[in-house]
Amino acid sequence: MNDPAPATRAEVCAAACAEAWRGDGEILASPYGVIPAIGARLARATFEPDLLLSDGEAAFVTGCWPVGDPAPGPVEGWAPFRSVFDIAWAGQRHIMMSPSQIDRFGNTNISAIGDFARPTRELIGMRGAPGNTVCHPTSYWVARHSTRTFVPRVDVVCGVGYDNAAAAGPAASRFHALRRVVTNLAVLDFAAPEHTMRLVSVHPGVSVGEVVASTGFELVIDGDVAQTPMPGPDLLRLIREVIDPHLTRYREVPHEDE
Amino acid sequence: MADKRMTEDEVVARLRPGMTIGIGGWGSRRKPMSLVRAIARSGLRDLTVVSYGGPDVGLLCAAGQVRRLIYAFVSLDSIPLEPHFQAARQSGAVEVTEYDEGMLQWALYAASLRLPFLPTRAGLGSDVMRLNPELRTVTSPYADAEELLAVPALALDAALIHLNRADMAGNAQFLGPDLYFDDLFAAAAERAYVSCERVVPTEDLAAAGGTQSLRIHRWMVDGVVEAPYGAHFTSCAPDYARDEEFQRAYVSAAKDPQAWQNFAATYLSGSESDYQAAVAGRRAVAGAAT
Secondary structure (H helix, E strand, O other), rough: OOOOOOOOOOHHHHHHHHOOOOOOOOOEEOOOOOOHHHEEEEEEOOOOOOOEEEOOOOEEEOOOOOOOOOOOOOEEEEHHHHHHHHHHHHHOOOEEOOOEEEOOOOOEEEEEEEOOOOOOEEEEOOOOOOHHHHOOOEEEOOOOOOOOOOOOOOOOOOOHHHHHHHHHHHHHHHHOEEEEEOOOOOOEHHHHHHOOOEEEEEOOOOOHHHHHOOOOOOEOOOOOOOOOOOOOHHHHHHHHHOOOOOOOOOHHHHHHHH | OOOEEHHHHHHHHHOOOOOEEEEEEEEOOOOOOHHHHHHHHHHHOOOEEEEEHHHHHHHHHHOOEEEEEEEEOOOOOOOOOOHHHHHHHHHOOOOEEOOHHHHHHHHHHHHHHHOOOOOOOOOOOHHHHHHOOOOEEEEEEOOOEEEEEEEEOOOOOEEEEEEEEEEOOOOEEEEOOOOOOOOHHHHHHEEEEEEEEEEEEEEHHHHHHHHHHHOHHHOOOOOOEOOOOOOOOOOOOOOOOOOHHHOOOOOOOHHHHHHHHHHHHHOOHHHHHHHHHHHHHHHHHHHOOO
């Protein structure tokens, strides 16, 4: 068999998203966005076979299926929204959300841009972000890493960051865990002394300077920054032939970004 | 069993300005749209609307009938942002109480159980606390002594929900994948009104979806409206899917005042049967074109 063509940026991002769920075992993986959805299915198809996945409506389904297609099943559980709330508060879930703003402590905004009383741009609302972030592990996906998204201070705190979780006390910080932030440029986490955002790796073809210039606050950078691993031939075949044959990944991370 | 059947307009005649009205469904899914359209026709004002919001919130905002919104999100699902809701927020036309999704569930659940509050972690550390300064925390009386958010009960004056089937007494059935929180809306309300695709004899209910699909009980319900396609243009699985084409037309009209005026004149100026006829006409034209 020929080696597949080298990984595109979108494929590097999907593999980096998959890594967010490594070690999670038998919990619900809840990806929001195309690249996170590819990542979650990739994780289950390879190194985290016990993850649970929703069909996007109200069922847990087994198997691996293309993004954009209905899940063929088989169904393994009924999961109406109410059950998903229960699972979230029980901590048996790791979500990956896509924020409109994120700051250095991992506070995120999906509610409104500008003054909340009269926003310049109203967004979707807090949704479950406040509860999710204080109840179970949370990661983030940002398709366009820029100073518009990576801001010194988010306009509305929806997802709770480390500073606000600590200030709110043990009930808020006890189960709070922000795992990683994957963007079209880099992988970041909060494994710095003050739980501020740290640059873990840059994607192939991206410089540290480019990430720094695209971030509206100071990142923790210790020593030489690694390169985000390229997905190997097995992962690439899974992405290309099984999980995303319709090429939906390029809607979030277009080829021309490379 | 009492016959609680009535029309949309008879439901609206029982509502009053300034009421707190909960609307069931989720986003652009199984919304009691025929009842929402009836409210829009009525001109009822100063409403407090409680919803996992979709075009129900949008239509009532567009009609200027909402004083306060209590919600966790407003979305059209396949189109993430609701244009009328955005416009109302960006012009400061409505007061808002924005909660976490689970907090909203807890608020309705507490009201339905006649409890003053229910505790949760959801909201702690977020701007839910800053933006809603009336919220209080409560300290666990047990050894853990955790300080949790006390979500206050949210009692509704009226609830409006749309189900697939109901009998004339108000036993109502969901046949789709999710009840959403319709039972909590109904139980949290002083008066609950159910619209449904079809009113059927009680003895037909269990056979259609099993007893576990009969989650709305007649003790919760004050009125039953038979409203075929009443959830249009939101989804009402398995009876029909969301009318995505119509929803796109709704969104593009909402972005331009003149276009919205035309849309409202075509679809929202007459009765519910006028609305359904206009939608059927639109579908016939689309069908002829393909």
